[in-house]
Amino acid sequence: MERRRLGVVTDGTFEAGLTVRLDPGCSTEDLRIGSFVVVEGRSHRFFCTIADMRLQVTDAGLLADPPRDASPFVRRTLEGISSYATVQVKPHLMLDISKGVGEETPVEPVRTIPMHFAELYEASGVDFATVFGEERGAYFAMGTPITMELPICLRLDRFVERSNGVFGQTGTGKSFLARLLLAGIIKSKAAVNLVFDMHNEYAFGAQKEDGGWVKGLRDLFGPQVLVYSLDEAWGARRNVDVTLKVGLNQIELGDVLLLAEELELSPTAVTTAELIYARFGSDWMKRLVALDSGDSEALKGFCDLTGAQSESLKALQRRVKRVAGRDYVREEVAFSAIDEMVAALDKGRHVVLVFGRHDTPLDYMLVANIVARRVRRLYQEKVNRYERTRDEADRPQPLLITLEEAHKFLSPQVSRQTIFGTIARELRKFYVTLMVIDQRPSGIDPEVMSQLGTRVTGKLTDQRDIDSVFTGVGGRSFLRGALESLNTRQEILILGHAVPMPIILRTRQYDEGFYEAIRGRGEKGRDIGEDIADLYGD
């Protein structure tokens, strides 16, 4: 194995990791926080990441009077001997090499540390392949290490087993990451997807920052992907399968409470809503909206029935009418559209719900909550039936729901009121998990964050956001520096359930090469004419 030796282990504890004294020829500038490195112990190979770096001298006299004006000869002599560097490395996994390494030798979690003078090496292609596996089936390449052209895989089967987070400050390409993951999941059939596409990015093509176009999931996978639209006019110009409407009968109290901030509901308004709901149940929105508050008799009657204050009632009604007045809202809508959506998911199809022009937080939160709630209810019934019949045919298809602006649904204030909070907390009890996409992970309830299995994150600089990404992940604080060091566009850190150890990658490109790889050999795929028709109509 052609691997560059970097140094030797001189100190360490199991808890804190190992201290490696770098060889004189090796500079700290050759290395990077978060890089994958390998320590060769006597009977184990340890797979580690670089956690910290430190400069040292053998005599403090050198610090007081450094060789500023010394000749290159003197400086070269001192370098690496009188002045040297150490790096802290954290082992994550180990391999028993005492009896020779075969294909079957399992990579295990680390249970011991090497003795003094074990050697540290750069990781080779073989090391990466040993730990991360090779591309096949559920092993999906997300990118390459910074220094190598080698595809590194994330396990999609493990990815969908839990809820996950895709994070990164604005401009770090979270939608590209989401597209990669969704395409991989669809291709490998790890789960069925329901995507709440707030900015119309995922179904059909979208325009990149630099003006080029990228394909959407419908472009890549054709009729396997169903497109639902909230915006009839927008949908009419495109190849949309179903236009969704929302009925007042479908809006529950929790939906309005979720929108308290968007609608600027005062605490009194909230109480009023609760009173009305308590009196009228599922009819409450219809009744509230229908009330003619100008008619003082009707108003008084309503207040008597519910116990609400007339002024508060009128204020609430004004705000609620903002919702009722949306284009896609009707008085009464059957749940069958959503039920049919679930039936399609059951048959292995994927659904993208695009919001068209209705891309305000209000629309997004209202509709996503209503749809997801119905979907989850159906899933709960399915799972209950499956548990009764134990018939494989009744087994639900694992469902991954993609949710953007997640902090609006999962902040500590509202996470208990949304169905998404419930889904995140119940792990995969009802075969439903979430993929949350957000640039402000600090806005998400820490309890929810700690339930996220895998975190795929681009650069973050806000300390609170960085802290929150590591919520619920033990001993990973040393990767904070790595997260800050990512470059804005192309680099990500992946950690958690779907990868054996944390890894920094240069993200795979979502381009022609990717489209071909996803389509597989021999499939013709869709041509540009079809793409244009989808985007612009005829």
Add this chain to the structure above:
Amino acid sequence: MRIGEIIETSSTGFVAESYQLHQPPALGSLVKVKVDDEREVYAVVSYGETGGIEPGRRAVRWSTDEVFDEAIYEEHPELRRTLRTEFTALSVGSLEGRETRQGLPSEPPPMHYSVYACTPAEVVRFTEELYYLRLLLAGEGPVPREQLLVTHLREVYRARGNDGEWLSKAAREIARLLKRDYDRLMTVLLGIEPHSMD
């Protein structure tokens, strides 16, 4: 070339009187003693001194306005018999048959035996290994150890034909040996910088 005769000898080295007055081997240079057909002891010149052969007798001034320096010796030829030059050398290794060993010799070199200057080829062969530098650093003598190292490294550098690579290697070995004493290390390094030797 015979340059002296041993007049004192011990485990750590010897004192020799040079054949020519005022011409001891260079400080820091490598010299050797042929103990027998098989063995040679190598040593580094660590000190030199010229004085009267009678102990305790101090030199007096001989110069006048007209007669000084070399002319004094023309005027007073007996001086060449009453003065002698001695040098001290620290043992650093030996050649046994074909094998070079670095370390103290098992016996002191024999009294009254000749001391030879090492040829450049002999210097190159002996100094391939640098372990002997530890002996120089640990030895005792009136010359400060750093200065001895400086002169020695310069001598070897020259004998090896201005071998910069060897000098760097030796410098790094010195840096290891003096890692705890930056000031002493710098005294050596500043003394052996290549440009200062051109």
